[in-house]
Amino acid sequence: MDLTSFVTSLGTYFGIFMGLMIVYAFLSWRAGNNVVYYPNKILKGLEPLEGKNKSCNPFIWMKVALLPSGVDTAVYFVFLNTVLSILVLSAVILLPVLLPVAVTDERVVKESLTSHYNQTVVDELQKLTMGNITEKSNRLWAFFVCCYWFSLVALGLLWKACKHVSCLRAQALMDPNNVKPEQFAVVVRDIPAVPLGETTTEEYVHSYFKAIYPDTYYKCMIVTDNRKANRIWEELEGYKKQLARAETVFQMSKTNAKLEGTRPTIKTGLLGLCGSKVDSIEYYNDRINETVTKLEAEQKITQSKKQQNAALVFFTSRVVAASAAQSLHAQMVDTWSVSPAAEPRQLIWHNLTIKYFERELRKYLVHAIVALTIVFYMVPISFISAFTTLQNLVELAPFIEPVVRIKALRTVLEAYLPQLALIIFFYLLPKLLLYLSKLEGIPTQSQAVRAASGKYFYFPVVNVFLGVTLGGTLYRTFKLIEDNPKSLLSWLVMSLPDNATFFLTYLSLKFFVGYGLELSRLVPLILYHFKRKYICKTEAECKEAWAPGDLGYETRVSEDMLIVIIVFCYSVIAPLIIPFGVLYFGLGWLILRNQALNVYVPTFESNGRMWPHIHNRILASLILYQVTMLVYFGLQKFYYASLLIPLPILSFIYGFVCAKKFYPAFERPILEVAAYSMREAPDMELIFRSFIPPSLNSEKIDDENFEDSISKF
Amino acid sequence: MDLTSFVTSLGTYFGIFMGLMIVYAFLSWRAGNNVVYYPNKILKGLEPLEGKNKSCNPFIWMKVALLPSGVDTAVYFVFLNTVLSILVLSAVILLPVLLPVAVTDERVVKESLTSHYNQTVVDELQKLTMGNITEKSNRLWAFFVCCYWFSLVALGLLWKACKHVSCLRAQALMDPNNVKPEQFAVVVRDIPAVPLGETTTEEYVHSYFKAIYPDTYYKCMIVTDNRKANRIWEELEGYKKQLARAETVFQMSKTNAKLEGTRPTIKTGLLGLCGSKVDSIEYYNDRINETVTKLEAEQKITQSKKQQNAALVFFTSRVVAASAAQSLHAQMVDTWSVSPAAEPRQLIWHNLTIKYFERELRKYLVHAIVALTIVFYMVPISFISAFTTLQNLVELAPFIEPVVRIKALRTVLEAYLPQLALIIFFYLLPKLLLYLSKLEGIPTQSQAVRAASGKYFYFPVVNVFLGVTLGGTLYRTFKLIEDNPKSLLSWLVMSLPDNATFFLTYLSLKFFVGYGLELSRLVPLILYHFKRKYICKTEAECKEAWAPGDLGYETRVSEDMLIVIIVFCYSVIAPLIIPFGVLYFGLGWLILRNQALNVYVPTFESNGRMWPHIHNRILASLILYQVTMLVYFGLQKFYYASLLIPLPILSFIYGFVCAKKFYPAFERPILEVAAYSMREAPDMELIFRSFIPPSLNSEKIDDENFEDSISKF
Known part of the structure; x- marks a missing residue:
């Protein structure tokens, strides 16, 4: 890729970014869109952006004070922040040193003159990379030193981040104002069959734990088979929604010409299409009363007869x-x-009852499936995209023939149809991986998300990083072996920096277009307005339509990690990539701060248990970078390349120390943290009841007081 | 090896065994030798073998009732018992089926007829092995089925043993009559530097644990730097012994001609060789008084100023x-x-103060050293034995020349001198390994012994098993390749069973001569009588001379394990080895029961923590056997050999399940066991003081009452 086309695409992306910023400034200014751009604030009961009207500056959101909302979010920003600091601090040395050293050498020019088969123009961008350094040149010492500098900066800042996050987690768990009910509970699984002499599992668990903890045992809650109760409860909730909808429709019809309005009606038969017509409001009221009775009966049966082999046990002391x-x-x-309990909202109840060795078996099976998918995922996709050529499609579905006849459309379709399978695959992949992770028998939502994220990580790495690097290099190499096998090694040296140019455009696409779309939220905006216009009637339905969801760690972290790998690996080979990395993480930091504050609402809080996962992957990228450099210096015939061997060893030792010193505190509860004094003695009954699933909660719905108290936790 | 020489050596070994048995019966009958043959009973205050005089039957000890003395000993017998049962139960099928099947085929006869280079006589023993089966013969199905039978019997009995040992351990720890002080304590290491505001480590530890366990924390004992106190204490003990010796000498001189006796004297100068002569008894009394004062002063300094970064913390509750x-x-x-505390007598105090990452570093270093030793230990030994030829020795030490001139002696020396280095190496090896294991920073004696045993395991395996099997096979193979490369595969098949014949003699040597020597205790007997005659004067010195030591798990288990590997691996190839294995473990069981009851005194009790160590190694032998069979069936061109693949997989799954289900209970204390009710509330002060090292115990020596109470635990 030459300089002109590079600058062109950069300009295009920047234009798109500016356009999206203006769209955002314009749209977020309109009060009707507040629920799309400030749902988090609205849910918290805050006014969306007070200072908004004073200025129309589209960059106003940059000034927003940055309050952290939860440790998980804070940890994600520590991650962005750390990578950003590593890049900035290394750029301070790398850019002013390496760029002049590289550009004043002239290997690229020489190669293009001596190369027999292809007298291309000199690639200007390649003159800024390590590929422009003559073999065995003393200039390589500059790159060598920078290699050490980058690694040491990275390790130093990662160590600082580890300490910081560890501290954040401890503080959140110690916070006397925010006592978490899960700190008083443990999950007990694999309860053996009830022996003779005890009547129920509940009694058995009670006597077992009472014997071990005579003073601090409070109560136990046996996990029950709630499937039937849940079904009835969902039915009830459905009727309630329908009732609210019918009432709204009735109210709306009143405001029109007829003063008394028309009462909505419904057919009672299959799917509301046949059967006798009845009054909707009365019908739903009847159904609700009926279902409530059914639910109460089912709740009793569930709690007495459907006890499973798992339980939550509550203690009156956090330390115990x-x-x-x-x-x-x-x-x-x-x-x-x-095992430690988790927040009530993130417990995956049906996974708690899976037995010990079944969990192990499931884990290995799922890992095997995922490993196979990573290695062979291109096979079924290629197969599908080969199968779904236009001709095949027309044969299968003749009615699309008229569309295909339009020439412009045909060209576009033919070009993009093979990609479509890949796009759909990557869209469905996170959902599939989350489903597989839950199949493992993981007890909590946050752990399942982490497991899914760990699995997802490999796909962009294999697809983008290895695909481009190996693919590009091998392609050029094979082409060369045919023509002139002599200069093979030299070409290997040249082609790696050439890939860097591709990644420069890839990064700018990511931060300009990707973050522009993220901030402007065009897709959720369109979806919301569509739903509001045609589907939603009641307030609850509208609220559902703009529900913002969470930050989506499972894919976001993995995709950021791909950028980390790319920037780390090319940092010394093509230092120009560092400013692009800085822009990616800098812009990401700013825009996601805004999104975290205004838009997204966390669906769970794991108090930073994501960190070891993130930290391990940054460290793996660093080691990959160090090994790449070792090989690349070797290719450059730099005889002191072996002096780089201490670097990966150092990284491994660092990783080992971190895994021993910091990680266990993310896995298991820490006693000195749990022993931290609370403001007041906890209300154990409230804690106990916060874990009751909604379908089993026998409290009447109007018990607002109690609901409020629960949400306090 | 042909049948005659095999029977000859078997007869010789049996003769030696019978001789040793008669010697034992004769010697153990004499009351003067009681301290050698019944030290355990004497130390327990029991009468050595009451029924002894009624019969002179040398097999009387077989009838002794078998009371277990500690879980560690019991676990060792469960090990012997399990292997014995596996062998007996598999022999029931293997011997009557495989021997007739093998002996009626005629491959050995054919091979010896067709083999070009060597018309040896037919090896009768080899006709009883799998090597006598013609290639691809259907008779191999019998061996195939036996392979499964042996594996299934082994896995079944191992599972039963695991359950049994797990139960033994739990029962011992729950025993209400035998409450162990270590169950109330934990070892705390890596205490950080004392922060400002606290004065001593003791206060710091106290306030830290008091905050976490306000109700159950009892006291803490800081580990101190005792080196100086220990030195003074040892000096004091030395003087006490000398005083006792001087008094005995004085008493003995009285009973002679002179009634008032001669008071012994001593020179106060260097090594008692020069200086002025003084009265011994007065001199030692003075020294003792002086040293006691010094010790008391040092104890105060140690306890206040030499506190280290480790401590023992005591709780009033076992569960906590x-x-x-x-x-x-x-x-x-x-x-x-x-970490859990161990018995006071087996704590390695100076290892407690080693820091976390230093321990890790030491562990890896020691493992690396041991790995290198295992791979290369033959190198220095060969070097030394090459260097210590007779000629070299004579040059170095000319005074031995006259000895060398005697021809018979010269022959013997020349034959055995190269072996001498190996023998000395194997004698010193366990001590070296125990030293290395302690260098790792392991906190308890029992764990260090286990670690040393794990390391020792590889040496007999490499030396004997791999040495003979590979060495023998490769030697024959190379010889063959020169002569007739065509029948190489066939010879590989023949040579493995041939090794079995060597192992038959090796086993019989082990059980006849080894166990005969073990029972007759000739070496300790001679040493004891020598010491009593020429060195020991006082009763305490005599007691030291016959101190029996413990069973010596670190080498014993590893050597038994070598036999397990040999017998397992050859069980189907040469079923004749099974009766020899039965004899080894049967005789071992009988003789060691006697030794455990009468002779050895355990130096520590780890409540069966040896079991996972033993069990893992039995399982590894089983897998080695299964893989060997897989390869051997392949060599026999048996096309269904791959049907054996499920066996090692099954063993791995079994091992995984055991490691998950049973092993953690050997590593960590179990709460339901600790919660088991005790007969009476424990005396915390006694428990606390049982951990005070003798050099720091400020109680006067005449506090007999207290000493007794401590020994209760």
Whole structure:
């Protein structure tokens, strides 16, 4: 890629970005769109952006004070921040040193003169890379030193970040104003069959834990088979929604010509299409009363007869709960296995009852499936895209023939149809991986998201990084072997920096177009307005339509990590990539701060348990970078390349120390943290009841007081 | 090896065994030798073998009732018992089926007829092995089925043993009559530097644990730098012994001609060789008084000023101690690391103060050293034995020349001198490995012994098993390739069973001569009588001379394990080895029961923590056997050999399940066990003081009452 086309695409992306910014400034200014651009604030009961009207500056959101909302979000920003600092601090040395050193050498010019088969113009961008340095040149020492500088900066800042996040987590768990109910509970799985003498699982669990913790045991909650109760409860909620909708329709019809309005009607038969017509409001009221009775009966049966082999056990002391969660209770370790409890909203109840060795088996099976998918995912996609050529499609569905006849459309379709399968695959992939992770028997939502994120990580890496690097290099190499096998090594050296040029455009696409779309929220905006106009009637339905969801760690972290790998690996080879990395993480930091504050609402809070996951992957990128440099210096015939070997060893030792020193505190509750004094003695009954699933909650709906107290936690 | 020489050596070994048995019966009958043959009973205050005089039957000890003395000993017998049962149960099928099937085929006869280079006589023993089966013969199905039978029997019995040992351990730890002081304590290491505001480590530890366990924390004992106190204490003990010796000498001189006796004298100068002569008894009394004062002063300094970064923390509840021992206390996991306490007598105090990452570093270093030793230990030994030829020795030490001139002696020396280095190496090896294991920073004696045993395991395996099997096979193979490369495969098949014949003699040597020597205790007997005659004067010195030591798990288990590997691997190839294995483990069981009851005194009790170590190695032998069979069936061109692949997979799954289900209960204290009710509330002060090292114990020696109470635990 030559300089002109590079500048052109950069300009285009920047234009799109500016356009999206203006669209955002314009749209977010309109009060009707507040629910799309400030849902988080609205849900918290805050006024969306008070100073908004004073200025129409589209960059106003940059000034917003940055309050963290939860440790998970804070950890994500520590990640962005750390990578940004690594890049900025290394750029301070790398750019002023390496660019002049590279540009004043002239390997590229020489190669293009001596190369027999292709007298192309000199690639200006390549003159700024390590590929322009003559073999065995002393100039390589500059790159060598920078290699060390970059690694040491990265390790230093990662260490600082580890300490910071560890501190953040401890503080959040100690916070006397925000006592978490899950700190008083443990999850008990693999409860053995009830022995003779005890009547129910509940009694058995009670007597078992009462014997071990005579003073601090509070109560236990047995996990029950709620499938039927859940079905009835969902039915009830459905009727409630329908009732609200019917009432709204009735109200709306009143305001029109007829003063008394028309009462909406419904057909009672299949799908509301046949059967006798009845009054909707009366019909739904009847159904609700009926279902409530059914639900109450089912709740009783569930709690007494459908007890499963898992339970939540509550203690009156946080220290005891924390200590119990990491101790072995039974001599046979596959029974009475205890683990820390999680927030009620993120417990995956049906996974709690899976038995010990079944969980292990599922884990290995799922890992095997994912490993196979990573290696072979291109096979089914190629197969599908080969199958879905236009001709095949026309044969299968003759009615699309008229569309295909239009020439322009045909060209576009033929060009993009093979890509479509890949796009759909990458759209469905995170959902598939989350589903697979839940199949493993993971007990909490946050852990399932982490597991899914860990699996997703490999796909962009294989697809983009390895695809472009190996693909591009191998392609040029094969082409060369045919023509002139002598200069093979030299071409290997040249082609790696050439890939860097591709990644420069890829990065700018990501931060200009990607973040522009992220900020302007065009898709959710259109969806919301469409739904409001044609589907939603009641307020609850509207609220559902603009529900913002969470930051989406499972894909976001993996995609950022791809950028980390790219920028780290090319940082010394083609230092020009660093400013692009800085822009990516800088813009990302600013825009996602805005989104985290105004838009997204976390669906769970794991108090930063994501960090070891993120940290491990940054470290892996660093080691990949160090090994790449070792190989690349070798290709440049730099005889001191072996002096780089201490770097990956150092990184491994650093990783080992971190894994020992910091990680366990993310996995298991820490006693000195749990022992931190609380403002007031906790209300154990409230804590206990916050874990009751909604379908089993026998409280009447009007018990607002209680609901409020629960949401306090 | 042909049949005659095999029977000859078998007869010789049996003769030696019978001789040793008669010697034992004769010697153990004499009351003067009781301290050698019944030291355990004497130390326990029992009468050595009451029924002894009624019969002179040398097999009387077989009838002794078998009371277990400690879980560690019991676990060792479960090991012997399990292997014995596996062998007996598989022999029931293997011997009657495989021997007739093998002996009626005639491959060996054919091979010896067709083999061009060597018309040897037919090896009768080899006709009883799988090597006698013609290639691809259907008779191999019998061996195939036996392969499955042996594996299934082994896995079944191992599972039963695991359950049994797990139960034994739980029962011992729950025993209400035998409450162990270590169950109330935890070891705390890596205590951070004392912060401002606290004065001593003791106060710091106290306030830290008091905050976490306000109700159950009892006291803490800071590990101190005792080197100087220990030195003074040892000096004191030395003087006490000398005083006792001087008094005995004085008493003995009285009973002679002179009634008032001669008071012994001593020279006060260097090594008692020069200086002025003084009265011994007065001199030592003075020294003792002086040293006691010095010791008391040093004790005060040690306890106030030499506090280290480790401590023992005591709780009033076993459950809390058990739970604390496996919980993370500090957010930074490399500080305040807590682990279960061990018996006071087996704590390695100076290892407690080694820091977290230093321990890790030492562990890896030691493992690297041991790995290098295993791979290359033959190199220095060969070097030394090459260097220590007779000629070299004579040059170095001319005074031995007259000895060398004797021809018979010269022959013997020349034959055995190269072996001498190996023998000395194998004698010193366990001590070296125990030293290395302690260097790792392991906190308890029992764990160090296990670590040393794990390391020792590889040496007999490499030396004997791999040495003979590979060495023998390769030697024959190379010889063959020169002569007739065509029948190489066929010879590989023949040579493996041939090794079995060597192992038959090796086993019989082990059980006849080895166990005969073990039972007759000739070496300790001679040493004891020598010491009593020429060195020992006082009763305490005599007691030291016959101190029996413990069973010596670190080498014994590894050597038994070598036999397990040999017998397992050859069980189907040469079924004749099974009766020899039965004899080894059967005789071992009988003789060691006697030794455990009468002779050896355990130096520590780890409540069966040896079991996972033993079990893992039996399982590894089983997998090695299965893989060997897979390869051997392949060599026999048996096309269904791949049907054996499920066997190692099954063994791996079995091992995985065991490691998950049973092993953690051997590593960490179990809460349901710790919660088991005790007969009476424990005396915390006694428990606390049982951990005070003797050199720091400020109690006067005449506090007999207290000493007794401590020994209760």
